[in-house]
Amino acid sequence: MANKVAIVGVAQNAGCESKDNYYDQAYQVTRELLDKTGLKKDDIGTFISASSDIFHGGISCANAYYWETTGAFLKNGSRQDGESLFALFYGAMRIMSGHYDTALVIALCKGSENPSNESCTLMYADPFYQRGVGLNETLAAALQMKLYMKKSRITAEQCAKVAVKNLGNALGNPYAHRKGRYSVEDVLKSELVADPLTELQVAPKSEGIVAMLLASEEKAKKITKKPVWIKGFGSSLDSYILGDRDLLNGQLRNAANRAYKMARITDPGKQIDLAEISEPYAFQELLWMEDLGLCSPGGGGKMIDSGKTEKNGALPINPSGGVLANNPYVSRGLQRAVEAVLQMRGEAGERQVEKRVKTALAHGTHGFAGQCHAVAVLGR
Amino acid sequence: MARPVGIIGTGQTKHGKRMDVCYPELVREAVMTVFAETGIDPGDIDGVVSGTMPSMMEGIALTHFYFADAMQASGKQILKTETCGSTGVSIAHTAYYWVASGMADLVLAVGHEKMNEGDSQATMTTVAEPFYQRFFIAGAPGVFSMQSQMWTDRYGIPEDKLRDAAAYISVTHHNSAFDNPYAHIKIRVTMDDVKNARIITYPVRLLDVCPNSDGACAVIFASDKMIRKLGKKAAWVKGVGYSGEEYYFGDSDKAVWQAAIQAAKQAYKQAGIRNPRKELDVAEVYNPFTYQEMLFYECFGFCDFGQAPDLVLKGTFGRKGELPCDPSGGTLCTNPIGATGLIRTAEAALQVMGKAGDHQVPGAKLALAHAMGGVDQFNGIIILGSEK
Numbered sequence: 001m002a003n004k005v006a007i008v009g010v011a012q013n014a015g016c017e018s019k020d021n022y023y024d025q026a027y028q029v030t031r032e033l034l035d036k037t038g039l040k041k042d043d044i045g046t047f048i049s050a051s052s053d054i055f056h057g058g059i060s061c062a063n064a065y066y067w068e069t070t071g072a073f074l075k076n077g078s079r080q081d082g083e084s085l086f087a088l089f090y091g092a093m094r095i096m097s098g099h100y101d102t103a104l105v106i107a108l109c110k111g112s113e114n115p116s117n118e119s120c121t122l123m124y125a126d127p128f129y130q131r132g133v134g135l136n137e138t139l140a141a142a143l144q145m146k147l148y149m150k151k152s153r154i155t156a157e158q159c160a161k162v163a164v165k166n167l168g169n170a171l172g173n174p175y176a177h178r179k180g181r182y183s184v185e186d187v188l189k190s191e192l193v194a195d196p197l198t199e200l201q202v203a204p205k206s207e208g209i210v211a212m213l214l215a216s217e218e219k220a221k222k223i224t225k226k227p228v229w230i231k232g233f234g235s236s237l238d239s240y241i242l243g244d245r246d247l248l249n250g251q252l253r254n255a256a257n258r259a260y261k262m263a264r265i266t267d268p269g270k271q272i273d274l275a276e277i278s279e280p281y282a283f284q285e286l287l288w289m290e291d292l293g294l295c296s297p298g299g300g301g302k303m304i305d306s307g308k309t310e311k312n313g314a315l316p317i318n319p320s321g322g323v324l325a326n327n328p329y330v331s332r333g334l335q336r337a338v339e340a341v342l343q344m345r346g347e348a349g350e351r352q353v354e355k356r357v358k359t360a361l362a363h364g365t366h367g368f369a370g371q372c373h374a375v376a377v378l379g380r
Numbered sequence: 381m382a383r384p385v386g387i388i389g390t391g392q393t394k395h396g397k398r399m400d401v402c403y404p405e406l407v408r409e410a411v412m413t414v415f416a417e418t419g420i421d422p423g424d425i426d427g428v429v430s431g432t433m434p435s436m437m438e439g440i441a442l443t444h445f446y447f448a449d450a451m452q453a454s455g456k457q458i459l460k461t462e463t464c465g466s467t468g469v470s471i472a473h474t475a476y477y478w479v480a481s482g483m484a485d486l487v488l489a490v491g492h493e494k495m496n497e498g499d500s501q502a503t504m505t506t507v508a509e510p511f512y513q514r515f516f517i518a519g520a521p522g523v524f525s526m527q528s529q530m531w532t533d534r535y536g537i538p539e540d541k542l543r544d545a546a547a548y549i550s551v552t553h554h555n556s557a558f559d560n561p562y563a564h565i566k567i568r569v570t571m572d573d574v575k576n577a578r579i580i581t582y583p584v585r586l587l588d589v590c591p592n593s594d595g596a597c598a599v600i601f602a603s604d605k606m607i608r609k610l611g612k613k614a615a616w617v618k619g620v621g622y623s624g625e626e627y628y629f630g631d632s633d634k635a636v637w638q639a640a641i642q643a644a645k646q647a648y649k650q651a652g653i654r655n656p657r658k659e660l661d662v663a664e665v666y667n668p669f670t671y672q673e674m675l676f677y678e679c680f681g682f683c684d685f686g687q688a689p690d691l692v693l694k695g696t697f698g699r700k701g702e703l704p705c706d707p708s709g710g711t712l713c714t715n716p717i718g719a720t721g722l723i724r725t726a727e728a729a730l731q732v733m734g735k736a737g738d739h740q741v742p743g744a745k746l747a748l749a750h751a752m753g754g755v756d757q758f759n760g761i762i763i764l765g766s767e768k
Contacts, residue, residue, distance in 0.1 A: 003482075053434040053462075054441035060434035060506040061464035064754035067624045074642050076622045078470050081431075081460040082442045090459060090474060096481035098382040099620075123441035237428070237458040240448045254455060367445050372458065 006220035006227035015177030015206035045100030047077035050084035084334035107331035140368035170321025172350035208328020234258025276336035333364020386614030389418035395595030432718030465753025468721020469760030493716035535686030545689035557709030595716030621646030721751025
């Protein structure tokens, strides 16, 4: 990578419904980040936010609303829509271009003020063919899960184990929205949402304002003793019509390969110490692990059975509880990166894993059955 | 400045009321045009930047999904940039930084809007929050009329002169639109037509306002290395500026408008421009309202504050003036909002590449493109030059 970019500070708020209004929440997280890094608003070079109008409480042009609350007053900035890891990439690019030496990246979503994720994601469907049949992200995921179980011989129990693991991990995460000790039976017997998905296998709707400060190599050394470096990133977009796509051979491999090439990762299963994967539907953690090369193709089920992906396993996946525990839709990708940073800095509190984390992966996804993926590789 | 980045080609749809095509077809028309124009194969594109107005205006959310195939973006890296009305210039900025970062050699930027299938004014009313502002900020004209009044009052501009200057701008741009094959509104109007047009929100009259257009624009940004390899002529990015201010309309001074002043300052500094009126050869100012266009001239340092109406009437910013502004007919004649800032960028690129056809400003070497958005809140600038 030409110019190195570091993550020098992170801040986030809790995912449960808050009595604080959007403005206050956005201000609090920005303030916390500035205080942690010892910088003032005017020290920051550029501001990149992530938000989506469909997840913005009935207010259009989301970025207009929170601009000055997040410190961007009279600053050069921009906004990414849909996926907050895009904002991380764009912030990094602005630093790599040499124009700026710091970038504040912030993702905002006040889930409690929006309709259900199903209602919001129904609006991804085109108004002529797909919306009329009620296609939304949950229904698309249910179709994908059926296909996955059939073609890769993944069992309902193996899918449920992801929810058991992640909701259990979330007990150690003060920011998580949903948490608890559940059995595989609890998960499978929870209310049926869209066959074969049951309620505990579907992510909740959470709040989430997540911020991070990026800095150039030179600047990073002045701000922190524990910089986390952005080693690689990549994204990929799939075709639109669900029926045109192979739902088990999506674009995640493509996105991951781009990030791996940049980070010089040749054997992800060995070189990556920990991964925070966006799994809004439990089975997707298994499928995405395969696509990320963290296990063999079709090996997702065996991987969860082996216990390797447990918090203190050989390759911890979602020690934070993941998206199943906390789902501030737009912010969830950046939140994965924040959690990876906390693990690498040894600041993850009760959810800190035992093994030493040198290289970690953060993943974000949005769209029907993962139409779009974004992957970041971070390192110490 | 960072690594040199240039624009190597532009594609526009024929803008207007395009009921002959659906939204993805409209996007595809612009995208295929830029590929045909440059001879670039879609497979060679490293990344795609897409952007538009809010979902309420589109009738569909997160439009990069819907347009993945139309943009030839399947299997590509993607960024989705949205900053309200300034989206078009923000898309151009994103593509610029992407290439300047060294992470890509060829980036396709696509902006689009099909306004005749939505309700733009209802959507813009929802940009204001539902507690205080929404009740009295009805669509765009309300906000921009208040801004015009603030500016007129501040500099004591006589009403007759103001109306003459606004009408002059309207007549000039409507005439220019005839020279632009892509422009939407092509009507001949007189000074009297403009001054006597139906009032929308005082002082803004019908012919002082842009239309609702359907349109898309696609622009390819390339690295220095790639431009040399392809042996292409380019419009080089000389400066980028962006600035945003308070959300609450009444919180800031809209006459001496800091968001506009600062955005221009940033871009001028990078481009080494000290006297914009003298050094720039052409400007594509985002002008959905005639009155606001004059305010932009002042904020961008084209003239002193309060001076714009006099200079407009002298022809300083006309097609044959010292600094021609919006020779394409501008936003006043064509406004597919999510595409508009990128159209301004494309038009500036065409000018410095000498490819603007009938609306070419002879010998243009340095051009400014601009877009504005939010609750009268954001301004973005990009400066393009014929020389690296």
